[in-house]
Amino acid sequence: MEVTININGEPVTREIEPALLLVHFIRDTPGLTGTHWGCDTSNCGACVVQMDGLPVKSCTVLAAMAEGHEIRTIEALSIDGVLDPVQQGFHEEHGLQCGFCTPGMIMTARALLDANPDPTEDEIRTAISGAICRCTGYSNIVRAVRWAAEHEAAQPRRS
């Protein structure tokens, strides 16, 4: 079947198997391998992208179901080489080691801050509770998201 999905504002059209998962549709698109594919069981959160502004696990959405919806991936966060405050926060606070969980963590955190610009540590931990990090022990990730919340005003952001 032919499917057109809007990814980061660009329509991408491809002939696909009906059972193709959104995560593979995204990763098969040139330049969009930032979204990671981990557990494939909706548990790890590495595949999180935003669908109409809400974070979703793209390993548990059929590509065909995303037609007509706006998908936003990690690649859309930095603008002209300037990192999104959440990305910058991960850099400042050492929010990653191997980086496998990072795209999903950042897309989840970005959606949290869009809905709640000043989250408590508890709210951050709840928001990322569907994402697993095997390296950092989470403390630095929480700090990174707080860093972003505190610096949000100072840097350019896509609305």
Add this chain to the structure above:
Amino acid sequence: MIAGGHSLLPMMKLRLANPELVVDINDLEHLAYIREQDSEIRIGALTRHYQLLESEPLARHFPIFADAERVIADPVVRNRGTIGGSLAQADAAEDLSAVCSALKASVVIAGGGGERVVSMEDFHVGPYTTAIDDAELLVEIRIPVRPGAGSAHAKVERRAGDWAIVAVAGGLWLDGETIADAGLALSAVGLTTVHATRAEELLRGKRPSEELFAEAGAIASEDCSPSPDGRGPVDYKRHLAGELTKRALRRAAERARAGTTPGGHTWR
């Protein structure tokens, strides 16, 4: 039929489901709502978990929903999974089926021939099997609003976001200091959601007390049939069933007496 896909797609990946054709019902946006009508709360089948968690009318009438939703999967899964898919999946470990049973809900099933209303009791006909026919759709869940209501959900899981080891949903309707009606249902302790009718029977007409709730817990723990698995042995699960029954009923009674309920929960 695919709604949130968070039960069906995992089943397809495990080859437990092999549909030849999948119909995406997510465009039926008019089936996502929570409203009060005719002394009932009516919930559209496509209402997602996060919407149930944030709903003000639900928090006011049935805080049991927010109790359950805070511990169903994680916020990202809750952005997709729907109440219709949860009930239609008819998984014994699922939380909302127990919530709806305890609240004496009924469901509306629509097909070419029109609509029919089925009680939760008749809705689940077996493990992963419901009263929905092939050419039918679950469209709405109806929960009667009655005076003196208090409700609560209590769950123990291995880690954040996991399925229940055991969970208990309890509803009480008080008339003064007497229990006019009671609803009690358990998750993950049988082949389907366990509706604890004998314990409900015991509660009706009595005054709420710790002793009464302990007795109801003992009956519920006898009347369920847990299996040993990675989540624990049978005696542990029976112990949890009794203890969680007490906790849910205690909480429900407090809320019924207070007549008020905590506000909605904001960030998903």
